[in-house]
Amino acid sequence: MASPRALPTPISATSFFQSKPTAHSLNSSSVSKNLSFWRNGSGLLQLITLGSTRSRSNAVENSSPTQFSSESSQISDVPILSCSEATEKLRTTRETYESKQQYLAMYSSIFGGITTDPAAMVIPMDDHMVHRGHGVFDTAAIMDGYLYELDQHLDRFLGSAAMAKIKLPFDRETMRRILIQTVSASKCRKGSLRYWLSAGPGDFQLSPSGCHKASLYAIVIQDLSPSDNKGIKVITSSVQIKPPQFAVMKSVNYLPNALSKMEAEENDSYAAIWLDEDGYIAEGPNMNVAFVTKEKELLMPRFDKILSGCTAKRVLVLAEGLVKEGKLRGTRVGDLTVEEGKKADEMMLIGSGVLVRPVVQWDDQIIGDGKEGPVTQSLLNLILEDMKSGPATVRVPVPY
Known part of the structure; x- marks a missing residue:
């Protein structure tokens, strides 16, 4: 495995750092405003700007030698690490938290x-x-x-x-x-x-x-976090949802998702639910959302403006078994208003991380009877069973 090349000579050992500059020497015309250092063969240039504006120059002139000497000492105290030293620092840092x-x-x-x-x-x-x-x-x-x-x-x-x-x-x-x-x-x-x-x-x-x-x-x-299937609370997100062009793509641009999750945590909730530009229920920050209506229909928002959840789609397939058992009347993907969602008998979050997680409260509205719903629990059991003994189409063996 390749590794980055180390600096052949630590910058801290060069002549520039061997003596501490004084205010007088910095004001000399022989000193450039920008002092640069480079690493041999890397093509990477680091710039240290010591005085790029008149106000900075005046600040230096008005500084006492003792004050600037202290600042210079702080700069020169920053270590220059070899590749092995940097790797060891990273390893030690990981062990401290x-x-x-x-x-x-x-x-x-x-x-x-x-x-x-x-x-x-x-x-x-x-x-x-x-x-x-x-x-x-x-x-x-x-x-x-x-x-x-x-x-x-x-x-x-x-x-x-x-x-x-x-x-x-x-x-x-x-x-x-x-x-x-x-x-x-x-x-x-x-x-x-x-x-x-x-x-x-x-x-x-x-x-x-x-x-x-x-x-x-x-x-x-x-x-190593313990599994938790207890009912959770969600809120309506005030963070704007991504436009469909980016919402349907699983990119690393997750700042809106992170802000939405943070907003939920700040309000003692698990997640914040996004609405689309038409006001219909969309999705959570990293999971899909589904409902069991009073007509015992499993309903999910359409996937054309949100991320197409693999786990959510698998839940729709597995839910057909509950339809045959009479626990559900059917499944459907379509538009759903916030009012309809809050009046549902059951609400759940679905995704690779949460699998199927019951929601018992949305904003100030209690969902159903405020307890984990039976259909939600049945769907969770079906997913877990599918993960452990499902068909070859969804389970790929790993040759250890």
Whole structure:
């Protein structure tokens, strides 16, 4: 696995830092306003601006030598790290904070392989997914050594990449094989696999025309959080929903989603529900929403303006069994007003992370009788059973 080259000579050891500058020396015409340093062979230039405006110059003139010496000392105290030192710092930092998620393996097309060291699970800063948000992602659950709905998620993944105009670095079958091998290397038998396609590294421009090649990343996550199927509260989001062009694409541009989730947490709620431009119920920040009407019909919002949920679509298929049992009269995808939703007998969130989670309150409105609904519980049981013993179309074995 390739690794970044270290600085041949630490900048802190160069002559510039060997003596502390004084106010007099800084005012000398021989000192440039911009002092630059470069790393041999990297083509990366770092600029330290010491005085680019008249006000800055005046501030320096009015500063005492002692004051500026203190500031200079703070600047020179910033360490210059070698590659190995930086990696060790990252490893130590990870060990200092607790997390309910463990990262067991990562694939990077930049490295051309898989690593199981969390300190090596990094991506280049000039990757356009980092500084421009030009990337897409998707996920698949790992249950009992099987990847659940891998192909369904992979198809959506490639569709998102096409909408984002990201040229594939590999064909579909190669990417599928890489994802399975990454899970195999992780030894994880219950968790999740998340993967990204990026326009790739190359520069810090807006256009990806300078990117060398699209990048593929994948990581296996084991979440140690206890499962919780209790009923939750949701609110109506005040954060504007993404326009359909971007809502149907699973891109890394999740700032509206994050703000929506934060708004919910600030109001002691689990999630915030988005409405579309016509006022109809749309979706949650990273899950679909569904209702059981008083007519015992399972109803979901249409997928033409929101993300097409793989788990939600699978729920619609599995719900046909409840129709045959008489627990539901039918299933339907269509428009639903907020008033209709709040009057439903049951409400639920559906997604790869939450599976099927009952909602017992929306804003100030209690849903149904305020308890977890029987249909919601039945659908959760069906999904869990499908993940553990469903057909080969939704379960891909991992060769450990």
